[in-house]
Every structure is written in structure tokens, then in C-alpha cells.
Amino acid sequence: MTSRLSYFVGETVINLRRNTLLTLAAISTVTISLLLVGSVMVGGEILKKAFSTWESKVELSVFLRDEITPDQFKQLDQDISTMPEVGRRFYESQEAAFKEYQRMFKDSPALTDNIEPDALPASFRIKLKDPRAAKAVAARINGRPGVDGNVQFGGETLDRLLKFIRVVRTGLIVAIVLTVGAAILLIANTIRLGIYARRREIGIMKLVGATNWFIRVPFIFEGITHAVLGAIAASGVIWAGKEFGLDRAQESILFLPITIGGGSVLKIFLVLLGAGVVIGALGSTLALRRFLEV
Amino acid sequence: MIRLEGVAKIYKDSVVALREVSVDIQKDEFVFLVGPSGSGKSTFMKLLLKEEEPTEGRIYVAGKDINQLPKWRVPYLRRNIGCVFQDFKLLPSKTVRENVAFALEVIGRPRHVIQESVPEILDLVGLSDKLENKPDELSGGEQQRVCIARAMVNRPRILLADEPTGNLDPATSGDIMRLLERLNETGTTVMMATHDHAIVDQSRKRVIELENGKIIRDQNRGVYGPGSVE
Numbered sequence: 001m002t003s004r005l006s007y008f009v010g011e012t013v014i015n016l017r018r019n020t021l022l023t024l025a026a027i028s029t030v031t032i033s034l035l036l037v038g039s040v041m042v043g044g045e046i047l048k049k050a051f052s053t054w055e056s057k058v059e060l061s062v063f064l065r066d067e068i069t070p071d072q073f074k075q076l077d078q079d080i081s082t083m084p085e086v087g088r089r090f091y092e093s094q095e096a097a098f099k100e101y102q103r104m105f106k107d108s109p110a111l112t113d114n115i116e117p118d119a120l121p122a123s124f125r126i127k128l129k130d131p132r133a134a135k136a137v138a139a140r141i142n143g144r145p146g147v148d149g150n151v152q153f154g155g156e157t158l159d160r161l162l163k164f165i166r167v168v169r170t171g172l173i174v175a176i177v178l179t180v181g182a183a184i185l186l187i188a189n190t191i192r193l194g195i196y197a198r199r200r201e202i203g204i205m206k207l208v209g210a211t212n213w214f215i216r217v218p219f220i221f222e223g224i225t226h227a228v229l230g231a232i233a234a235s236g237v238i239w240a241g242k243e244f245g246l247d248r249a250q251e252s253i254l255f256l257p258i259t260i261g262g263g264s265v266l267k268i269f270l271v272l273l274g275a276g277v278v279i280g281a282l283g284s285t286l287a288l289r290r291f292l293e294v
Numbered sequence: 295m296i297r298l299e300g301v302a303k304i305y306k307d308s309v310v311a312l313r314e315v316s317v318d319i320q321k322d323e324f325v326f327l328v329g330p331s332g333s334g335k336s337t338f339m340k341l342l343l344k345e346e347e348p349t350e351g352r353i354y355v356a357g358k359d360i361n362q363l364p365k366w367r368v369p370y371l372r373r374n375i376g377c378v379f380q381d382f383k384l385l386p387s388k389t390v391r392e393n394v395a396f397a398l399e400v401i402g403r404p405r406h407v408i409q410e411s412v413p414e415i416l417d418l419v420g421l422s423d424k425l426e427n428k429p430d431e432l433s434g435g436e437q438q439r440v441c442i443a444r445a446m447v448n449r450p451r452i453l454l455a456d457e458p459t460g461n462l463d464p465a466t467s468g469d470i471m472r473l474l475e476r477l478n479e480t481g482t483t484v485m486m487a488t489h490d491h492a493i494v495d496q497s498r499k500r501v502i503e504l505e506n507g508k509i510i511r512d513q514n515r516g517v518y519g520p521g522s523v524e
Contacts, residue, residue, distance in 0.1 A: 208396075210401055
């Protein structure tokens with residue numbers, strides 16, 4: 001068994017060395033396609049984080065008209081508190097809003113000096129049980145007596161962001177499909193050339209009674225090696241991107257999560273490795289499919 | 295050891311390569327297969343190796359009906375049949391020892407078996423002093439000995455030789471013949487396709503003559519025959 005394994009490994013190394021240029025081309029195509037897969041995953045991780053941060057922060061602001069009557073105020077307060085989606089709500093008076101404003105901009109006298117205590121509207125602040133209900137709740141409150149303008153929840157920005165992400169993701173998936181296909185074909189082609197170069201040996205192997213699997217194994221190893229090396233390279237690039245790109249950027253952008261953890265990098269590496277093995281196996285199978293009819 | 299019953303082989307383009315071929319070859323026999331080019335000798339050998347399927351008839355090798363043999367068993371059939379060629383089919387980048395060892399490696403024999411039997415068989419064919427030479431450093435006769443050693447190292451029960459002396463001078467051909475006869479004496483069934491009149495006439499062994507795909511003569515202690523061209 002050990003002699004058999006060392007035979008397979010030796011033959012695989014010979015195959016990999018035979019056509020360095022083509023081998024490198026196959027490996028780099030795998031790298032590029034897996035890099036795209038990895039980028040989509042990194043994007044997904046960041047979004048997941050961003051959403052959980054955003055969800056904990058999402059808050060509806062119902063601004064009140066200055067001339068709201070006590071009856072309207074009472075009615076509105078009651079309506080909001082009986083909505084099933086509403087978690088917590090609190091009232092921020094004009095005075096409190098002014099104090100909060102002054103606190104937020106205490107380092108910028110230009111913004112605070114000329115502002116009157118009654119310039120800012122009073123408001124209800126609503127925390128939802130499920131932030132995804134924001135749009136529906138806002139629609140129900142809009143236009144009620146005493147409510148000034150539309151309820152604010154940052155929804156439009158979010159919608160636009162989601163739409164943008166969807167477009168980017170579709171583009172990336174198309175690119176992934178194309179590059180994965182190219183990688184499989186290149187691996188298949190590289191292996192096919194290897195088979196051609198070794199046709200004498202293969203002929204003798206068949207003649208002396210080597211089984212098809214015995215003949216195939218080194219070529220399958222070769223394809224998987226291409227793909228695994230590609231997966232390692234792609235993961236390396238992603239790790240470097242996190243370490244020297246995202247992590248650095250995160251230091252200057254504190255309020256938005258834009259980087260991912262080391263655990264995520266490991267997870268991405270494992271997924272890419274798995275995807276690589278599948279790509280390599282597919283490429284080899286494609287190359288070996290029509291060959292070796294006994 | 296080899297039995298054909300009413301075998302015909304018609305290729306796709308309706309070329310008849312063999313028809314109505316029935317032969318029974320016993321263990322320990324040495325058989326010459328003679329006949330002009332295109333008479334069906336190669337097809338005969340290919341059928342035994344299951345490189346081709348017969349259009350009609352049954353073929354038994356070592357007691358097994360090989361028509362029934364599933365595809366995945368074909369390699370195991372071939373381990374019972376050694377092959378020797380006119381052009382030797384040696385791997386130029388490997389040494390003599392490696393060429394012979396290759397035949398055992400690729401059927402997954404353990405290393406200690408390979409290390410033992412390769413020098414043994416090369417000694418038998420008289421090449422123990424050329425183990426580390428490459429094929430292009432050997433004479434034609436020596437290369438054919440390597441080819442025979444490779445065919446025999448797995449101790450097959452049958453040896454098929456396709457024009458083994460075709461590229462060799464008469465003296466060397468005689469050496470190769472003596473080697474094949476010795477292997478036959480140790481219990482290997484030998485079937486040799488040849489054009490070599492001198493060898494056939496000298497050896498006085500069973501001769502099967504093919505012409506246009508039919509057996510026109512099957513004779514014990516035969517000669518090449520006056521009717522044949524060449």
C-alpha cells in the first residue's frame with residue numbers, strides 16, 4: 001500500500017512538472033474564481049454584521065407639530081403603544097431634543113450658538129420588536145393628526161443599499177460561474193495534455209493489466225492539486241486583504257463594521273478548499289471521461 | 295488454454311478480419327500463427343486480449359469465457375497474458391530494471407516482490423549485467439529480451455508474441471527463439487505471429503495459417519509453407 005501511494009505521489013509530481021506554464025495557468029484560474037467566491041463570502045459576513053448592528057439601532061422618529069393639541073397627543077401616544085410591533089417608546093420633548101443636540105455638537109459652537117431651544121421638534125422615539133416592520137409601522141403613523149412630515153427611519157437609504165448589493169451580487173455570481181467553468185476546462189486541458197504526453201506508458205500499463213483506476217489516480221491527484229493550490233492562494237489573498245486592507249480601514253471608520261474576524265477567514269478557507277477539490281475532481285473527470293476505453 | 299469456437303470479426307466498415315475461426319490450443323503448446331499481412335493475425339491477438347470484441351463466436355482464455363467478462367475484469371485477464379512486440383515498446387526514459395519493474399508497479403505488487411522478481415527474470419533472459427542501462431544503449435536483441443522479461447515478470451500463463459524477431463538479424467532471432475522455447479518448456483503457452491520462414495521451418499512446431507481471415511491450415515510440426523508469399 002505504501003509503495004502504491006508513493007507511486008501515485010511520484011507520478012503526480014511528474015505530471016505537475018511536465019507543463020509548468022499550463023499548470024500555472026490552471027492554478028491561477030482556480031485562484032481567480034475562488035477569490036471571487038471568497039469575496040462574495042466576505043461581503044456576506046460584513047453585511048451580516050452591519051445588519052445586526054443596524055437592527056439593534058433602528059429607531060423610528062415621529063416628529064410632532066408644535067401646535068399639536070393635548071387630545072391629539074394623547075390619541076397618538078395611545079395608538080403607538082397599542083401597535084403589536086412596537087417594543088419600547090419614549091417621548092422626547094423640545095427641551096430634551098435641544099439638550100441632546102447641544103451635547104452631540106458641544107465641540108462645534110458654530111452649530112449650537114445660533115439655535116433657539118424651541119427650534120427642534122418634539123418627537124416620539126420608537127424601538128421595534130422586529131426592525132423589518134419599520135416600513136409598515138411608519139406607513140401607519142404617517143399623516144395622523146399632529147404628526148409632522150413623514151416618520152424617519154432611514155429606510156430609503158437601506159432600500160437603495162440593498163438594491164445595490166443585489167446588483168453587485170448577481171454580477172459576482174455570473175463572474176463566478178464563468179471563471180469556475182474556465183478553471184474546470186483549463187484543468188481538464190492540462191490533464192489531457194499530460195495523458196497525451198504519457199500515452200506510451202499508459203498503453204503499456206493497459207497491456208500489462210493495470211486497472212483503469214490505477215491509471216487514473218495520478219491524473220485525478222493532479223487536477224485536485226491544481227485546485228487545492230488555487231484555493232490556498234485565494235485564501236491567502238483574502239487573509240492579506242483582511243489584515244492589511246479591511247482591518248486598517250476599520251481603524252479610521254469606527255461607526256460601521258467593515259471588517260471580518262479571523263474565524264470568518266478560516267471558515268472561508270475551508271469552503272474554498274472544498275470548492276477547490278470539487279473543481280479539480282470535475283476537471284479531471286472531464287479529461288478522463290473519454291479516455292481509457294479498454 | 296486458448297479456445298475459439300466459430301469466431302468471426304467484422305469491423306464497422308464491413309471489412310471481414312476473421313471468419314469461422316475455431317482453434318483449440320493446449321497448455322504447454324507453442325504455436326506459430328502465420329499468413330500474409332492483413333490475413334487476420336493481429337485481430338486474432340487483439341481478440342484474446344479483449345482489445346476487440348468478436349462479432350460472432352465464443353473465446354475461452356485460461357478456461358474462462360471472455361465474452362462474458364465484464365469490462366472491469368479485463369485488466370485481470372491481461373495479467374494472465376504476457377505480450378511481446380516487434381518494436382519492443384520499452385519506455386526510453388527508464389532503465390532496464392525500471393522498465394520491467396514498471397509492469398509490476400502498475401498492477402500494485404508490493405515493493406519487496408518487485409525487488410526480488412525483477413533481477414530474477416532479467417537474469418533468466420541473460421541481462422543481469424545491463425540492469426541500469428537505458429534501452430537505447432542496448433542492441434535490438436537485448437531490447438527484445440527486456441520486452442520478454444517485462445511480459446514474463448508477472449508469471450503469466452500465456453505469452454503472445456507479435457513478430458518478435460521482425461527487427462532482428464537471423465542469429466539474434468535464433469537466440470530469441472531459444473528463449474521463447476525455454477519459457478514454453480517451463481509451462482507457458484506461447485503463441486507467436488511471424489513472417490519468419492526460417493524460424494518456423496527450423497522449429498517444427500504447430501503452425502496455424504490464416505488467409506483472408508480464415509484458417510487454411512492447422513498442422514502439427516509444420517513448416518511455413520510453400521504457398522505463402524514473402
